[in-house]
Amino acid sequence: MIPFPNHLPDGRPIQDAAPEVWARDLVQVADAGFDAVDPTDSWLRLADLDAARRADFVAICKDLGLAIPAISTARRSVIDPQHGDDHLAYSHRVIDTAAELGVGHVSFGFFGPLTPRQQKALWFWTEEGVRNPDDPAVYRLAVERIRELAAHAEGCGVRIALEMYEDTYLGTARDAVRFVTEVDHPAVRLNIDIGNLIRLHRPVEPWAEMIELCAPHAGYWHVKNYYRIEEPRTGQVMTHPAPLMGGTINWRAAIRRALELGFDSPFLVEHYGGDGLSVCAANRDYIRRILSDRTISNDQGV
Template sequence: MKLAFSTNAYLKFSFAEATSRLAGLGYEGIEIMADVPHAWPAYILPEQIQSLKDNLTKNRLQISNINSFMMHAISDPRQLYWYPSWIEMDSNYRQVRITHTKRALTLAKALGAKCITTEPGGPVEKGQSWQSALKLFIEMIKPVAEHAEKEGVLLLVEPEPELLIETADQFEEFMKHIDSPAIGLNFDIGHSYCVSDDPATTVERLAKYLKHVHLEDIAATRKHHHLVPGEGVIDFKPVIQSLKKIGYDGWVTIELYPYVENPDTAAKTAREKILPMM
């Protein structure tokens, strides 16, 4: 396994500065935000893509993942991360999410990234049943899965509290309707803990889908608020042991977006806590 850090904690820094800082802290990999200010796919130019590559090479960093979950650039007043969603009632607004995801897949191919992550449908709208929302999500994601296959990039769905797919049970139900080899799981350890799934046993349960891992700590309340490892109550040792047991040798990306005021300290502390376990 290899350890990376997400640039969603470095939204107040340029990509060049973020890569320099993370390399200085000893990280091997980096998760790139397909968003402002780092790599918004809607208007990124070829020379900007080359600049991203040059900064990665200069700092000897590999890409763990392209994060297309968050869409700060849209600045939806309801919530900056979740909207527009795959299951918006407004089909035109829903298309914004679909187009963004396709562009992120194409960007990932251009950068040589193996995968991108996306939200698990989105918040279930008032008047929607869970089953009807799931049906809509499946309908919307299937053509994007075809685009992912064409680009040779994995499209990883990330279960999240308060969204359509929260639990392992729900993710398995979703995957019953998916036959694309491009669709997989971004397993977020903290999210799993939030919804009262046991992260260690869930890793083994969902092993055949698991292609990338997010890591953060969570308080005993199980409130969905990302904390630096050691500030919450998750025991990461059995989770990492489960990852080793299933033969996972990919990236574990630490995701600490609430720490935008002091990302260096968060990244340094997290690495010191997690790396010895790996």
Template sequence: MAYTSQTWPMGAAMLQYGATLPDGTSVQDADRSVWDKVFAELVHEGFDHVDFTDSWLRPGDLSPDRLAELKSSLDDAGLGVTAISVVRRSVIAPDPQVAQDNFDYALRTIDAVKYLGSSVLSIGLHMPLTDEQKQAHWFWLVDGHKDPADDPDTWALAVERLQKISDAAAIQGINVSLEMYEDTYVGTADSAVQLVKDIDRSNCGLNPDIGNIVRLHREIESPESMLAKMLPYTNYWHIKNYLRDYDPATGAYFSAPAPLSSGFISYRRAIEMALEVGFDGPICLENYGGDGLSVCAQNREYLRGILKFNLGA
């Protein structure tokens, strides 16, 4: 059954929650009551879905008993799961052992996606933040890892491993979505589309997180151009917005997180374009800095309003 504006799955990202508690305990190892409190807060802000950004909690690394606890906590809160988002665990990391470990982790996470009742594994090729990025006011102001350009062997390895992940996911009825992120093989619209074409799996599509590109202090392709290329292949979508400015007299750029309605990207036009090509996947709402959860809740209602106008329901 097609979604209405009110039933379209929109999950809160977990970017605003740290992976370590004030007493030093990892959220991964914390008592269930810690998870319960976070989920209660999401529900209080009107969310009925969550995206498990694995920088907060890694369902794929939980024991069977703990995974059952997590599911029980979600069920008691009345929360569905839009996706598990695997971040900064590239399956083509320069260190072969790290790359293999990340590949194995992605396969384990597929099982967790299925167990938690979701249908999407979002995965990218970005790497952990460098020390310089961690020290910056906003990490995207400092260049990080870059996938090797003009390297057919590394490209082929990315294709091979993402094919295997997609095949394993297909057995479970799970879609794989490749997250756009600068300087990776999913870092431009053209490269992202070529990668998903080379992978050539019906359950593997794109997560056109163009916010990751708009925030960069460099020349970029226009948002509408990027979306026009990627939306036909999109099966999941991380949505966020940024202010963006450029002064040609000095060459200076400016960017900062912003609500969807007031940032550089027109999400009114983006949603129209997505619906025109038949997009019907879940959505994840993200925001960095400040009270990110409240901004995401406002953004959710903004999107539902646009969907209602376009869908008529």
């Protein structure tokens, strides 16, 4: 749902809009050929709707043939210095909502709100955002709070995926593996959204190395791609959103390797800029072609 705004033209939030407004966006998703949707909370906070309005949302999805396999959260870090306690309580509500609706996966992250400079930029990732502190006490708090959420999720039959994101405790492949290993809970996996890192205008780990390190720990997976240009003489890096099959990451190779390493969760297709929904639909079809590859089907039982 990234291509859809979370406010109406008159400034009212989608959160407070009538169900008919939600339906207008979801009809476009269904018409683009999707049969599943993640109502990411950057668009609509499903966990903060009352029971009646949540039932309205579910009814719309059912009428459109849209399943809800996962719920993603964004910029609601449980270690936020001001709102961490509130975000922790909200994360528990997300797990409860997932359990109520039979949703198998939720995605959490430690990335903070966009800064004023990021909000003004054409592409927010070209400006520096909020960093997780280099503080052992805060790191321990992050581990403890994810373990708390994991215990809740496990009891509800829900799996947690932790989203990789720059300048957080999941900001590199090695950091992400270290953190999920430290949490050490069967309900917790990594959302190996390596597109969040490939798009940075700075040196990053090679995408294949990230896949090799992180795929053994992978759960619910956000996928997107970027064109990345590096000028070795000056060190300048520039990036731009790309369709999955056209950018820097070879997603055919990445997905094949992840399947070899045991990946068994849903994909969420994302895209920023342009007609993002149509690009997402093309990305969906591209992934389906990869998964229908007879060599993968025969080797992995897909």
